[in-house]
Amino acid sequence: MCIRDRYRNREDRKNFLSITEARKRGFKTNWFKINITQPSLKGIKVFRDYPLADIRDRIDWTPFFITWEMKGKYPSIFKDPKYGREARKLYDDVNVLLDKVISEKLLIANAVIGIFPANSSGDDIIIYSDDERKNRLAVFHTLRQQVLKTNDMPYLALSDFIAPAESGVKDYMGIFAVTAGIGIEEVLKFYSDRKDVYNEIMIKALADRLAEGFAELMHELVRKKYWGYAKDENLTNEELIAEKYRGIRPAPGYPAQPDHTEKITLFKLLEVESNTGISLTENLAMYPAASVCGLYIAHPDSKYFNVGKINKDQVEDYAARKGITLQEAEKWLAPVLAYEREEVQV
Secondary structure, three states: OOEEEEEEEOOOHHHEOOHHHHHHOOOOOOHHHOOOOOOOOOEEEEEOOOOHHHHHOOOOOHHHHHHOOOOOOOOHHHHOOOOHHHHHHHHHHHHHHHHHHHHHOOOEEEEEEEEEEEEEEOOEEEEEOOOOOOOEEEEEEOOOOOEOOOOOOOOOOHHHHOOEHHHOOOEEEEEEEEEEEEOHHHHHHHHHHOOOHHHHHHHHHHHHHHHHHHHHHHHHHHHHHHOOOOOOOOOOHHHHHOOOOOOEOOOOOEOOEOOOOHHHHHHHHHOHHHHHOOEEOOOOOEEOOOEEEEEEEOOOOOOOOOOOOEOHHHHHHHHHHHOOOHHHHHHHOHHHEOEEEEEEEO
8 A cells, every 4th residue: 555645726727827937927127227236244244132222113013912902003003992091001011011121131132144145046046155156155945926817917936036147137135033032031931930921921022023123123224234225215113114115024934935944044044043042943933933034135126925825836846946855845835835735545
């Protein structure tokens, strides 16, 4: 007796382009009209014990209230007839806690960023050791939209926003990992020992907000200083939260790059664990949980998108590019598969 795989489409194949056709209809750029800035930083830079007081100004509080199942945007939520009063109390409480965290250094924020010469090759992004571009440091593998569109919109992959190697254009890409969760175990134990569930939840939510704020702050520093392609950027905090700036920072495991295994490449390239204290669990979650990692892409037309469901032809192609089995690729891409694998005894 043996096991073989049988596949059944969840959706009609006619609702998808082949991966070959989707690539033909990807996002097109005239690369000779794009102003590519030589980064001020080439390589890796580490930030340890970054001042939490500086990160505080970058916090987006709206998701904090969602943690407490309150719908509404900060600060207008304070005027909400249903949630306003309780939201104000939570906000006051978390800021008292934040004062304590800062003054007593209960949490530590660390980060590592890297900016490297890069070019795309099909749906892959090649990272080079220097501007001669002869030695490859790493390859990031991206996925492309395949769900049929009813208009002429392109079928996007993140690699579309990096200049193809054959263009001869010297492009760059950044990567990063930040955390604001170093030391949180001791804080959680303190509240757990006192059966203070309220502050246990509060410190976790606060650490998450600090980590996201830190990611926002580091991205701004990259745009204005360490890469420098937006040196004159002058945006309000509200405009920053609304992502009015040039470029994106997509994260592995999220809609534009749904494969969590791409974190492994990022962690190796930046030596994330030794530089920041962030580690990856067996399931490739980051620990501490109050951590963020991702890519920096500077293309002026780059945007966030959802890859959506993908078909088996792309998964087979992706597995071959990554040098893994189809089964391994399907395991990590299970949430976006447009087909269902059946194991059948024969």
